[in-house]
Amino acid sequence: ExxxxxxxxxxxxVTGKKLTVTCSQNMNHEYMSWYRQDPGLGLRQIYYSMNVExxxxxxVPEGYKVSRKEKRNFPLILESPSPNQTSLYFCASHNSxxxxxxxxxxxxxxxxx
Amino acid sequence: xxxxxxxxxxxxxxEEAPVELRCNYSSSVSVYLFWYVQYPxxxxxxxxxxxxxxxxxxxxxxxxxxxxxxxxxxxxxKPSVHxxxxxxxxxxxNKGGSNYKLTxxxxxxxxxxx
Numbered sequence: 001e002x003x004x005x006x007x008x009x010x011x012x013x014v015t016g017k018k019l020t021v022t023c024s025q026n027m028n029h030e031y032m033s034w035y036r037q038d039p040g041l042g043l044r045q046i047y048y049s050m051n052v053e054x055x056x057x058x059x060v061p062e063g064y065k066v067s068r069k070e071k072r073n074f075p076l077i078l079e080s081p082s083p084n085q086t087s088l089y090f091c092a093s094h095n096s097x098x099x100x101x102x103x104x105x106x107x108x109x110x111x112x113x
Numbered sequence: 114x115x116x117x118x119x120x121x122x123x124x125x126x127x128e129e130a131p132v133e134l135r136c137n138y139s140s141s142v143s144v145y146l147f148w149y150v151q152y153p154x155x156x157x158x159x160x161x162x163x164x165x166x167x168x169x170x171x172x173x174x175x176x177x178x179x180x181x182x183x184x185x186x187x188x189x190x191k192p193s194v195h196x197x198x199x200x201x202x203x204x205x206x207n208k209g210g211s212n213y214k215l216t217x218x219x220x221x222x223x224x225x226x227x
Contacts, residue, residue: 040122040219041219042217048214050213101147101159102159104157106156
């Protein structure tokens with residue numbers, strides 16, 4: 001089954017404690033992205049990757065890091081989380097081309113206290 | 114820069130009533146348009162997309178949308194809604210180029226009441 005898998009689904013952490021949210025896709029897609037969803041703001045792109053070792057900033061990259069060492073994986077790293085990073089995070093993957101459909105993971109609800 | 118405006122943050126309707134969720138976009142270039150649906154505690158899934166050609170696009174679950182270039186709109190419609198259509202709906206645009214970037218609207222929460 002084609003899918004994007006994120007882990008964990010829920011996470012509560014303390015300010016400053018490094019964390020990683022994993023994302024894996026089994027569709028051999030070149031493109032992967034991270035979005036955060038906040039009430040009243042919709043989804044905003046954090047980072048995206050066009051292929052292995054190729055990443056770039058989206059609209060809200062501050063406080064986040066990513067890496068793309070393998071085509072199927074695209075982890076999101078918060079080196080020093082802060083309360084304003086409390087949000088619902090989604091990973092997405094898609095083929096190249098702006099007319100293609102994005103496939104989303106189930107989401108990771110992060111709370112930073 | 115492209116932007117997406119969803120004119121209603123919440124739309125309550127009764128079961129079997131028709132519904133229209135409104136979406137306007139701004140872009141100086143041609144865009145590709147999408148509607149995604151998010152059911153409670155789930156990720157987003159594609160309802161339908163407009164790439165080119167016929168301006169009336171049909172999607173899953175009986176939804177359809179009409180692309181209007183002069184009005185820069187892409188409104189989503191369903192002639193008769195069910196309780197199971199209760200969800201949040203997002204309009205999104207992608208203007209193309211080498212960067213893949215979906216710009217989303219803020220979402221419309223559709224609540225279908227019995």
